Amino acid sequence: xxxxxxxxxxxxxxxxxxxxxxxxxxxxxxxxxxxxxxxxxxxxxxxxxxxxxxxxxxxxxxxxxxxxxxxxxxxxxxxxxxxxxxxxxxxxxxxxxxxxxxxxxxxxxxxxxx
Amino acid sequence: xxxxxxxxxxxxxxxxxxxxxxxxxxxxxxxxxxxxxxxxxxxxxxxxxxxxxxxxxxxxxxxxxxxxxxxxxxxxxxxxxxxxxxxxxxxxxxxxxxxxxxxxxxxxx
Numbered sequence: 001x002x003x004x005x006x007x008x009x010x011x012x013x014x015x016x017x018x019x020x021x022x023x024x025x026x027x028x029x030x031x032x033x034x035x036x037x038x039x040x041x042x043x044x045x046x047x048x049x050x051x052x053x054x055x056x057x058x059x060x061x062x063x064x065x066x067x068x069x070x071x072x073x074x075x076x077x078x079x080x081x082x083x084x085x086x087x088x089x090x091x092x093x094x095x096x097x098x099x100x101x102x103x104x105x106x107x108x109x110x111x112x113x114x
Numbered sequence: 115x116x117x118x119x120x121x122x123x124x125x126x127x128x129x130x131x132x133x134x135x136x137x138x139x140x141x142x143x144x145x146x147x148x149x150x151x152x153x154x155x156x157x158x159x160x161x162x163x164x165x166x167x168x169x170x171x172x173x174x175x176x177x178x179x180x181x182x183x184x185x186x187x188x189x190x191x192x193x194x195x196x197x198x199x200x201x202x203x204x205x206x207x208x209x210x211x212x213x214x215x216x217x218x219x220x221x222x223x
Contacts, residue, residue: 033210035158043158043213056210091157102148102160103211 002026004106006092012112013082021077021109023092031095032075033103034067036060036088043091049075082113118202123218126192134187134217136202141182144206149176149187150213151198158201158213161187197221 005024013019025032034046047057047067054067064080075094079086089108095101119137126132138147149161162169162176164185169176175188189196201216 035211042215043152043211045210045212048210058210089157093158102150102163103158104160105157108157 002104004092004094004104006090006106006109008109009107010110010112012114015084015113016081019079019082019111021079021090021092021111023075023077023106024073025075025092025094026096026104027073029094029096029104031055031097032067032069033093033095034077035091035093035105037091037108038085038088046077079111082111084113087111087113118204118214120200120202120214120217122215123220125220125222126189127222128194129191132189132192132196132219132221134189134200134202134219135184136186137184138202138204139183141204142206145204146206147176147178147182147185148203148205148211149174150201150203150211151196152201152216153195153198158211159198161200192219192221194221194223 007022032049035043037043045058047061048055049067066078068076089110091108092106093103095103146163146165148163150158151161152158162171162174164176164178177186199216199218201213203211205211
């Protein structure tokens, strides 16, 4: 079964450093997303991406965050200057199209900011 | 986003059917009903979704009330691996998923 692949599985970074989380969505999917889950809390939406541009973003997704699809396969989330409160599991998801199946999530990257 | 209401927790015995309810009285005509589950230390996993008619797939069945104000996820024979948090989410096509607290399903051997 096709998978969404995320790397690395765990990233430790110092506060103030830039971090890039990488995702390879399912190859024929058109919609891409980032979500995060702080330990013990709900899964929260960050951003959706379609047709090479952001289609929706949450209030969490401020100027410190950016997304990119640099080639036909990767989808990245960059946090410019990490804060302690950015520590969370970050999940990438992709979807084939509107009303076509569900969202497929990756297994996540655990980001720890120290 | 239209709101859903689910019980905080449910218990089942292995190999018995499980019916997980969800109320969504403010659902709009364009809202799809999605179900996801999250096993411990894993990402959410798609289970099933529907609009108006009941749906079946290899994982589960989704029964949607005629007025669409409630739905039920049915696991036909629970296994220990089905122990997870189950989320009922309303979403219009292509838009974000808004996760609530979900229902923690415990499966007893």
